[in-house]
Amino acid sequence: MMSEAFYETGEAVGQYLFFHYGKITDYMPYPQGPVEAFGFPVRVVTGMVDSSTLPPSPRALDLGCAVGRTSFELARFCGEVVGIDASARFIEAAQAMQREGRLEHDVLIEGARRMQVTAEAPVDVDRTRVDFRVGDAQALPDDLGAFDLVVAANLIDRLPDPAACLARMESLVKPGGRLVITSPYTWLIDYTPKQNWLYSPDGDTPTRDIIARALGPAFTLEHHTDLPFLIREHARKYQWSVAEGTRWMRGV
Numbered sequence: 001m002m003s004e005a006f007y008e009t010g011e012a013v014g015q016y017l018f019f020h021y022g023k024i025t026d027y028m029p030y031p032q033g034p035v036e037a038f039g040f041p042v043r044v045v046t047g048m049v050d051s052s053t054l055p056p057s058p059r060a061l062d063l064g065c066a067v068g069r070t071s072f073e074l075a076r077f078c079g080e081v082v083g084i085d086a087s088a089r090f091i092e093a094a095q096a097m098q099r100e101g102r103l104e105h106d107v108l109i110e111g112a113r114r115m116q117v118t119a120e121a122p123v124d125v126d127r128t129r130v131d132f133r134v135g136d137a138q139a140l141p142d143d144l145g146a147f148d149l150v151v152a153a154n155l156i157d158r159l160p161d162p163a164a165c166l167a168r169m170e171s172l173v174k175p176g177g178r179l180v181i182t183s184p185y186t187w188l189i190d191y192t193p194k195q196n197w198l199y200s201p202d203g204d205t206p207t208r209d210i211i212a213r214a215l216g217p218a219f220t221l222e223h224h225t226d227l228p229f230l231i232r233e234h235a236r237k238y239q240w241s242v243a244e245g246t247r248w249m250r251g252v
């Protein structure tokens with residue numbers, strides 16, 4: 001199943017809890033595997049955010065937060081983090097992680113064989129700093145306020161109208177604030193009608209230039225890099241992808 005309904009399934013909840021909180025020895029036990037692609041929801045923060053450029057106790061938004069790991073990593077240095085996702089099942093799981101610090105779930109081994117694992121939140125994070133909410137990244141409430149840092153990790157190519165989401169960033173990011181976008185740019189008509197794909201049909205324009213246009217002149221590209229990540233389907237099948245990470249500064 002490849003559509004937004006996937007994110008409301010128990011299979012997706014288990015897959016993303018494992019992606020966000022799984023231990024490397026369980027998640028990628030093969031020494032031949034691309035271990036550097038492990039831990040993406042943490043690396044989005046450690047590799048893309050420069051906390052020294054933010055004011056003390058910054059306010060952050062994690063758009064498309066899924067089951068919450070990136071939000072908890074942001075809470076290491078942010079006074080307040082709002083995590084928003086369209087999937088009620090994902091937000092329920094994120095809130096359970098916030099409340100209990102752990103959550104039992106199962107993941108596929110092969111066929112109908114499954115294994116029980118325990119997702120554990122990082123112990124040295126003040127999880128009460130995070131506020132998880134169900135919401136639509138393309139229709140955010142007007143009273144959400146503005147943020148010193150907005151992170152949209154692997155979200156834009158899952159939206160029907162990514163340009164509408166990007167157009168909202170000028171009012172969402174405070175002057176002088178930062179916006180981090182990561183995406184493997186996997187455009188699929190199941191999520192995004194083709195006329196809304198942010199890509200260059202002739203391949204002449206890097207996608208980050210198309211994103212720059214959608215963001216408008218208030219944003220300047222500050223940093224871009226490749227961020228590999230690994231989605232485990234079952235014990236012997238993984239999707240290895242490379243997101244492009246871009247960091248943008250909102251002009252003052």
Ligand SMILES: C[S@@+](CC[C@H](N)C(=O)[O-])C[C@H]1O[C@@H](n2cnc3c(N)ncnc32)[C@H](O)[C@@H]1O
Pocket residue numbers: 004007019041063064065066067084085086087090135136137138152153154155158159
């Ligand atoms: C590919 S996952 C990435 C999740 C997470 N940021 C990560 O890096 O693991 C895409 C996420 O976007 C969420 N999503 C899809 N459409 C959305 C929308 N309109 N508003 C907010 N979240 C949405 C999905 O529920 C899912 O959690």
